[in-house]
Amino acid sequence: MDSALAQLLHRRKTLPEHDQLAAAERDRDEVEAALIEAETEVSDLSTDQVKAEADLEPVRQRLARDQERIADGTVADPRQLESLIAEVDHLQKRISDLEDSELEIMEKLETATARANELTGKADQSRAEVKRLTGERDAKVTAINSEAAERKTERSTLQPDLPADLITLYERIRGGHGGVGAAELRNRRCTGCQLEINAAELREFAAAPADEVLRCEECSRILVRTEHSGL
């Protein structure tokens, strides 16, 4: 029973779902970090675009005003008119430059937005995968736990039937031997340490009364005799 219990605990600890879940959580964390980065970029570029638009606005207004003044003929002085025309040229060039950089920002924003959208989808998938694997792992752990609880119940019902000094000895050995204090003697071998019992000892074991507690010389576990012991 203790052997079965130890195996169950080992199985619970080494479930492949633990590693799969850890890997899925790492993936999710990476995707989420990349998503935050992409969202920050989108937000920064949106701010840049608003600023670029704000920079353009007064220049456009000035250009419109200048063009209006040229068109309505209120500027009579030829030199003043000439400088107004020169300013219009300059403002048009300035607007063209500002529009170019705004366009550049908008292209970057489009790329960043597409990336953020893609990562949002990936993050959703990653979170769903973590949830799925958590569910699978929890189901397996729960199943193992209930099996272990059954074994423990069986163990505690068996205990009162055994002599107290034997239990004391067993528990003492168990403490130092990976949780298993007794092993089957099978085909002349201790199944606790897997070593073969020598011939002289086997003869002693064969002659020993059925209620004598036999011990493995090598690992000192209590040896349990069965019809397969080879005695």
Ligand SMILES: [Zn+2]
């Ligand atoms: Zn042994």
